[in-house]
Ligand SMILES: Nc1ncnc2c1ncn2[C@@H]1O[C@H](COP(=O)(O)OP(=O)(O)O)[C@@H](O)[C@H]1O
């Protein structure tokens with residue numbers, strides 16, 4: 420089952436991407452096209468390069484070969500306008516990575532004020548709306564250290580959304596959470612996907628992937644082993660390696 | 670009997686001579702010394718913190734030259750005695766600078782002994798502050814910095830709004846220690862004739878011959894100054910405290 424929303428033009432285009440750390444090649448010949456409104460899941464064993472791929476998309480890590488474009492902007496351009504790229508791409512991490520010295524509300528408000536120079540009053544109004552959207556009304560003035568993992572992760576999602584991104588990257592955002600809090604975060608992401616946000620998710624939640632993904636990629640050893648609609652890939656994988664991986668996690 | 674009368678009587682009756690409490694001339698000299706020490710301390714504290722912040726930033730700079738300069742500065746000023754540094758600035762370096770015409774038509778040095786003390790102690794304490802801030806910065810998780818970058822912060826923006834505020838909270842106790850040390854180090858300015866507390870006290874005891882009394886006054890005064898600084902730092906620490914972070 421897909422979310423059934425409208426899928427538009429290609430927004431993230433990855434062509435022949437290779438990434439090496441020194442002598443170690445972590446990604447080899449990655450090709451992937453993600454269109455606006457699409458939700459894409461990347462699954463695969465630990466160490467297969469999933470995080471690295473997400474980090475390449477928003478230029479946290481430079482690619483060694485190949486090309487990535489986001490909304491027409493060449494990410495591997497040496498004269499890359501990083502700010503322009505990062506306005507378009509939001510990222511949420513496994514460890515939430517909230518700013519521990521700021522309240523939930525301040526965490527959401529910081530970047531629009533510091534980075535985009537927007538008006539405080541207007542940013543605050545939007546930040547409160549975003550916190551309400553991720554069901555954290557009443558937690559505005561709590562510090563990260565006073566929030567549960569699931570609550571922190573939802574603040575992190577609101578913080579990314581405050582920059583009005585066109586694409587959201589989620590890197591195993593529920594991996595550190597217990598089953599109960601996992602659900603709150605997954606519900607938030609599902610809503611976001613349902614509203615037509617372009618999402619690229621690295622996840623080990625196969626049930627969730629099946630439910631929200633329009634397309635699933637299985638990676639292993641830095642390669643995309645196979646990809647396809649979730650019903651095909653997750654239920655009837657063509658490759659032995661995919662089957663072995665799914666047997667292990669399901 | 671007021672305070673002055675009491676100390677005057679104490680001197681007459683018992684030969685215990687706290688002249689600064691009854692002799693206006695000694696009192697003024699002492700207060701001038703106290704003021705100089707306070708001014709020297711406050712300026713050096715602020716300047717050394719600024720140096721620490723800039724230096725810790727420079728240690729992580731992209732340019733190898735900038736990193737090398739920061740590292741060289743820290744090594745030189747941490748590994749040589751502060752009195753030697755002060756003497757070097759005042760006796761070796763200052764003589765290379767041009768002099769200026771003073772208001773009486775004579776030649777005056779471009780930088781006063783007070784000025785050299787400020788420069789010398791700020792650099793000395795600043796070198797330690799660089800290392801202190803760096804240890805705080807190293808305690809900030811790389812993933813937090815990455816999150817700031819992913820939100821569009823530049824390296825400088827992330828340093829200012831995320832890394833430094835977190836780092837300072839981690840390293841306040843160490844900073845506290847170093848600043849206490851700095852206040853105590855200001856007595857070395859005596860060696861180049863800056864009329865700070867020790868200098869004023871020595872002037873008084875060599876004329877009034879009340880070394881023992883003035884020594885006690887000095888100790889108590891420094892304890893009070895350091896207590897004041899520690900109280901201020903503790904207040905700062907409390908202001909910066911974040912629920913659920915650190916401790
Ligand atoms: N900064 C780095 N330097 C060197 N090796 C790295 C770095 N980041 C990741 N790697 C290596 O790249 C491989 C893929 O890592 P990663 O992208 O985190 O995989 P995944 O997210 O799929 O678990 C791993 O072998 C990891 O050790």
Ligand SMILES: [Mg+2]
Pocket residue numbers: 469470471590591
């Ligand atoms: Mg990973």
